[in-house]
Amino acid sequence: MYCFRPVISTGISPYPSKELNLMSTTATLKRLGQYLLKYPVRLILVFLLTLMAAGLTLLGPYLTGAALDRYIIPGRYEGFLELCILLIAVAILSSLVSWLQSIILAEVSQRTVWSLRRDLFQHLQQLPIPFFAGKSHGELMSRTTNDIDNVSNTLNQSLVQLISSVIMLIGSLTMMLFLNIWLTLIALVTAPLITFFAKWISRRTQVQFKGQQQELGQMNGFIEETVSGHKVVHLFHQESRIAAEFNETNERLKKVGIRAQIFSGVMGPFMNLFGHTTYLLIAAVGGWLAVRDLTTVGIIVSFLGYSRQFSGPLNEVANQYNMIQAGVAGAERVFEILDIPSEYEDEASLGHLKPITGKVEFKGVSFQYDTGKEILKEITFTANPGETIALVGPTGAGKTTIVNLLGRFFEINEGSILIDGTDISTVSKNSLRAQLSIVLQDAHLFSGTIRDNIRYGRLEATDEEVEEAAVQAHAHLFISRLAQGYLTELSAEGGNISQGQRQLITIARAILADRALLILDEATSSVDTLAEIQIQKAIKQVIAGRTSFIIAHRLSTIRHADTILVIKDGQIVEQGNHEELLLREGLYYELHGSGKGFEEEEESGKMDELELLPPSYVK
Numbered sequence: 200m201y202c203f204r205p206v207i208s209t210g211i212s213p214y215p216s217k218e219l220n221l222m223s224t225t226a227t228l229k230r231l232g233q234y235l236l237k238y239p240v241r242l243i244l245v246f247l248l249t250l251m252a253a254g255l256t257l258l259g260p261y262l263t264g265a266a267l268d269r270y271i272i273p274g275r276y277e278g279f280l281e282l283c284i285l286l287i288a289v290a291i292l293s294s295l296v297s298w299l300q301s302i303i304l305a306e307v308s309q310r311t312v313w314s315l316r317r318d319l320f321q322h323l324q325q326l327p328i329p330f331f332a333g334k335s336h337g338e339l340m341s342r343t344t345n346d347i348d349n350v351s352n353t354l355n356q357s358l359v360q361l362i363s364s365v366i367m368l369i370g371s372l373t374m375m376l377f378l379n380i381w382l383t384l385i386a387l388v389t390a391p392l393i394t395f396f397a398k399w400i401s402r403r404t405q406v407q408f409k410g411q412q413q414e415l416g417q418m419n420g421f422i423e424e425t426v427s428g429h430k431v432v433h434l435f436h437q438e439s440r441i442a443a444e445f446n447e448t449n450e451r452l453k454k455v456g457i458r459a460q461i462f463s464g465v466m467g468p469f470m471n472l473f474g475h476t477t478y479l480l481i482a483a484v485g486g487w488l489a490v491r492d493l494t495t496v497g498i499i500v501s502f503l504g505y506s507r508q509f510s511g512p513l514n515e516v517a518n519q520y521n522m523i524q525a526g527v528a529g530a531e532r533v534f535e536i537l538d539i540p541s542e543y544e545d546e547a548s549l550g551h552l553k554p555i556t557g558k559v560e561f562k563g564v565s566f567q568y569d570t571g572k573e574i575l576k577e578i579t580f581t582a583n584p585g586e587t588i589a590l591v592g593p594t595g596a597g598k599t600t601i602v603n604l605l606g607r608f609f610e611i612n613e614g615s616i617l618i619d620g621t622d623i624s625t626v627s628k629n630s631l632r633a634q635l636s637i638v639l640q641d642a643h644l645f646s647g648t649i650r651d652n653i654r655y656g657r658l659e660a661t662d663e664e665v666e667e668a669a670v671q672a673h674a675h676l677f678i679s680r681l682a683q684g685y686l687t688e689l690s691a692e693g694g695n696i697s698q699g700q701r702q703l704i705t706i707a708r709a710i711l712a713d714r715a716l717l718i719l720d721e722a723t724s725s726v727d728t729l730a731e732i733q734i735q736k737a738i739k740q741v742i743a744g745r746t747s748f749i750i751a752h753r754l755s756t757i758r759h760a761d762t763i764l765v766i767k768d769g770q771i772v773e774q775g776n777h778e779e780l781l782l783r784e785g786l787y788y789e790l791h792g793s794g795k796g797f798e799e800e801e802e803s804g805k806m807d808e809l810e811l812l813p814p815s816y817v818k
């Protein structure tokens with residue numbers, strides 16, 4: 200389970216660093232509005248209920264004033280009971296309406312956020328590889344969690360608050376004007392002060408909160424790193440240094456946290472002070488007017504109620520300002536991702552790659568990443584169906600890039616790549632990749648059972664087929680020795696099985712997928728001898744009968760390849776089989792002699808060892 204809030208680990212603050220650009224804010228709100236408008240009936244209902252709740256709230260002070268003027272002061276109690284019942288009914292109805300409104304609103308906002316989250320996740324799955332290369336996982340996670348959270352909070356709280364605040368502002372102002380114009384002017388005197396002060400405080404509070412989020416981000420990033428790298432920490436006895444470093448961050452977070460709370464805590468009491476002053480002013484002037492018979496006590500009481508209802512929304516809007524900003528910033532960051540063209544866009548017109556035999560031709564392929572530096576130059580070679588092509592060469596030579604181009608994870612700049620004579624740029628990526636299996640060096644497994652992980656290669660495979668693939672991948676033996684067998688739960692971090700075993704599972708996955716083309720990035724990490732033998736056997740099995748491209752590090756793999764491509768600085772400097780290349784006495788010969796280019800392991804000894812194992816062990 201992911202324990203850290205990714206937004207925190209990347210130090211991304213939900214509080215926007217600068218005032219949002221008005222144009223982009225309007226555009227973002229419009230788009231968010233489109234999501235909301237998917238539920239028009241509920242939305243109209245929420246609006247009507249908000250209107251009703253505000254109307255009922257506005258009725259309260261009027262009725263209280265009327266009770267005073269008509270019944271209490273003249274001492275006439277006929278009809279007073281009815282008025283009291285009406286007041287109670289208004290209060291009950293008002294609560295009921297607010298309750299209904301919050302239920303419907305919760306549904307609308309949750310549905311909106313649900314569809315936003317769904318769209319974002321689906322879109323993320325379809326984004327091209329280069330997009331991910333430039334983003335940290337934490338940042339992407341933060342867009343699907345924290346940014347969406349901010350949108351959700353804004354929709355849940357600020358939206359209705361804003362609507363009802365506006366209604367209350369207009370409503371109470373109208374009522375005040377209706378009751379007494381002079382008292383209204385007094386009430387309005389403090390309004391600009393309140394607005395100004397609220398903005399002043401909220402700006403300062405925001406800076407503190409931003410600082411708090413940043414410190415929190417750093418601290419969590421630190422925790423995340425030390426937890427995931429705890430082995431290294433222990434190994435190098437860094438525990439006390441780490442603890443001291445943590446204390447420093449923790450201290451900074453405490454200080455900024457206290458400042459943030461002090462600033463935000465100032466808002467309430469000061470707003471109260473303004474409120475009480477206005478209240479006092481109105482009461483005093485109102486009393487003076489009443490004494491001179493220029494108004495009635497009832498009107499003053501009603502008026503005091505409305506003045507409260509008028510200043511309340513002003514505070515509210517000021518308080519909601521931060522949240523609305525965070526929500527809009529969150530939505531903006533979500534839409535930013537949704538606007539990146541998906542990998543499969545503009546593919547509708549492309550053809551479908553028919554089932555292939557596996558002939559692959561690279562013809563004068565040149566390629567550069569966004570950096571503009573030419574990485575591959577004039578790569579030309581042919582792989583016939585069923586052949587094994589080993590790619591060898593120094594690190595950074597361009598081996599991974601070549602195999603990435605085969606799956607069209609990047610687009611080439613020059614030349615062409617043909618599969619069974621079809622240019623791969625003329626067929627859809629989906630149909631191309633459906634013919635391709637990839638076994639990566641850092642065997643990636645998902646949380647779930649071993650069976651599910653193997654089945655990832657072909658979802659409709661039966662349990663028997665999964666086991667058969669595991670047998671062929673030499674994984675069956677270790678799996679059946681586990682207490683839960685194929686039902687053993689794996690963690691994404693893979694703490695419960697070894698590196699070699701993970702590799703075998705990914706090979707089983709590729710065998711099950713049974714594609715005509717295979718790309719295999721041989722692991723360089725050293726696994727124990729027995730696992731090494733198993734992996735070699737499994738590789739032999741998986742490459743049999745399919746055109747395979749192996750980024751090879753082991754001599755045993757390279758020797759058996761039909762063609763070895765020796766890559767250096769993005770060019771094929773030599774190609775041929777093991778014997779031919781040795782005879783040539785070029786780079787391959789050098790690498791072979793020095794053992795620098797690949798691991799100098801003679802397989803014979805190990806293979807002999809393997810033969811000695813009981814048949815049930817090697818399967």
Ligand SMILES: Nc1ncnc2c1ncn2[C@@H]1O[C@H](COP(=O)(O)OP(=O)(O)OP(=O)(O)O)[C@@H](O)[C@H]1O
Pocket residue numbers: 332568569570574592593594595596597598599600601
């Ligand atoms: N996404 C990328 N953006 C920009 N440059 C890249 C990218 N990926 C790789 N490169 C650069 O392209 C060159 C070839 O990289 P590539 O990964 O293909 O080499 P390699 O031969 O597979 O190396 P290794 O054996 O170490 O895996 C390197 O100089 C690398 O820095």
